[in-house]
Ligand SMILES: Cc1ncc(C[n+]2csc(CCOP(=O)(O)OP(=O)(O)O)c2C)c(N)n1
């Protein structure tokens with residue numbers, strides 16, 4: 001888990017740099033600060049379970065075990081990218097890893113995730129779906145339509161609200177009449193949990209409880225993860241809506257990577273040197289993915305017309 | 314020694330102003346510390362250090378304007394024992410290993426694939442004008458109408474405290490207060506419906522969609538609730554609302570964020586659909602839209618927001634439903650709207666050098682469409698090409714072609730052609746995006762073809 005969180009952190013920093021160099025275009029939303037959420041959840045999921053999220057998706061992909069090079073090459077828009085350069089930062093998918101995107105429209109992934117759960121139940125394969133969305137997304141109507149159907153039909157779905165306290169420039173309490181988001185499922189009888197999303201072990205523990213409940217056929221669970229994003233909403237956000245002190249205080253007091261590091265060292269599970277070795281390995285992996293993503297060729301122009309439809313008519 | 318290059322801080326940024334240094338040589342910085350303030354094309358941004366270290370040199374003076382993206386601005390020596398990864402490319406001017414291993418253009422050369430050329434063709438100015446960006450013109454239109462009519466209010470995501478996701482509503486909160494400039498949750502279906510209800514209740518809402526891509530969440534209210542009310546109530550119930558926001562492709566934002574909804578809305582009876590090109594029309598038509606007693610879909614374009622044009626001083630209202638001839642010519646007619654007008658004007662300039670004088674028509678309003686202006690021009694030139702930043706199928710281009718067949722058949726000396734985006738979802742990769750979008754050279758080729766040249 002330590003390695004995965006560091007990998008996401010370093011990968012995102014590098015993506016930010018490549019954006020600054022003009023090698024990544026369009027919108028690019030970094031996951032820095034929120035690493036514990038997806039890493040803690042993923043630690044308890046099984047291969048074959050389905051994951052879906054929004055546009056802030058790089059971390060989810062890395063946590064699913066997708067090759068950093070294929071993710072980075074998608075960011076630079078190259079043929080070796082996981083969507084062959086056609087999707088970009090916000091639209092990446094890997095059916096092989098049970099990762100169903102990467103969606104650019106806020107909250108669209110919520111009913112889609114319920115549908116993935118529906119498919120698992122229909123097929124009776126024992127798997128579950130996890131759909132991640134933001135505190136801002138939590139105000140979309142389709143979220144509640146999904147809660148209702150998921151509970152009504154006892155779908156194996158976990159709704160994970162990544163409450164990083166802001167939707168672009170709007171803080172939760174400026175947009176939500178009920179700002180305790182874990183309670184948002186109550187009128188649909190969807191049980192809710194509030195979890196410290198900056199603590200990967202807390203996330204993992206909560207994930208186990210929720211997953212057991214859902215896998216046993218009891219219907220959906222709503223998990224609100226209290227987390228924080230250190231960077232702007234996307235690369236072009238001046239972030240004037242919060243103070244530097246607020247961000248620095250989070251980084252210094254609640255950083256998920258530093259937190260786990262301390263647990264590991266204090267608990268005597270590994271020493272500083274061993275963790276440093278992991279850091280170095282990750283740096284190399286990320287550097288290699290960036291080199292790969294810059295060297296890989298652009299897609300062939302003929303790719304423009306492929307993958308629009310499957311059949312020929 | 315690692316240097317930090319001026320980063321691109323938005324999809325459209327090519328250069329910036331180094332407003333202020335927040336560190337000095339010798340300072341120790343931690344990861345995440347703000348080291349400088351940079352003014353971009355949209356906002357003032359804070360530049361953070363990724364890695365910690367000691368500031369060795371400031372390479373660009375505070376206050377420097379027009380610093381190109383990719384210019385080294387500061388050197389920081391690393392704090393890490395491990396050799397710091399070289400995250401930054403050398404200056405674009407020097408032979409660059411990054412450039413050597415990839416066919417990509419240097420960062421500074423990356424520009425939006427559809428560049429609307431800054432060719433302006435003002436209507437014969439009848440009074441004093443001033444240079445304004447499309448963004449400022451739109452803001453002024455809203456502010457003027459809000460001053461004149463207390464029932465006009467603005468609602469949408471990030472329109473108030475954030476000053477607009479694309480800064481179009483800048484300053485409105487300050488002048489009109491939170492009762493009239495309202496930040497909504499991200500709930501397009503809900504606030505489009507609420508706005509429509511408020512219009513039915515006698516107010517004049519201006520509902521901003523962060524982009525029209527997100528209005529698809531709300532399209533039921535735009536069409537089923539707003540557009541049909543007057544008709545279904547036998548003329549009793551009005552719905553004077555404006556739905557506005559950026560439409561069409563932006564820069565590298567890929568398939569879900571890059572669609573032109575002009576043809577969608579223009580097919581709906583009961584709606585007015587406006588899609589201006591320059592700042593004067595943006596202002597004059599938005600004012601007209603707010604005053605209209607009918608529901609209006611007002612389609613802007615992000616890539617045009619930062620472009621400057623002459624805007625008449627004082628009260629300036631442009632009539633809805635009237636196209637504009639923005640360049641006169643006798644050999645071929647180019648019909649377009651929104652960002653396509655810039656492309657058509659660029660093509661017209663190329664054609665003029667070859668002795669083909671193109672007449673360029675900016676439709677400005679897509680519904681009701683100004684058939685008369687299009688047909689009069691066709692009568693003069695006998696040849697017509699439609700230029701549209703959007704898909705070809707069931708498009709405004711298709712509609713113009715139908716009009717030419719129905720009412721201009723005898724005037725046609727060549728088939729009408731359309732030049733549009735390629736008929737695929739918009740790809741992300743830079744080369745594919747460029748290939749998919751509307752291009753002036755294709756317009757030139759089509760114009761030559763209909764002139765049999
Ligand atoms: C339907 C829709 N509306 C608006 C947007 C523009 N937008 C993209 S992200 C975002 C904020 C979402 O915030 P939140 O759900 O809290 O997620 P976070 O970005 O914090 O991860 C907005 C308004 C969009 N992509 N889709």
Ligand SMILES: [Mg+2]
Pocket residue numbers: 134135136162163164165166167168
């Ligand atoms: Mg959020």
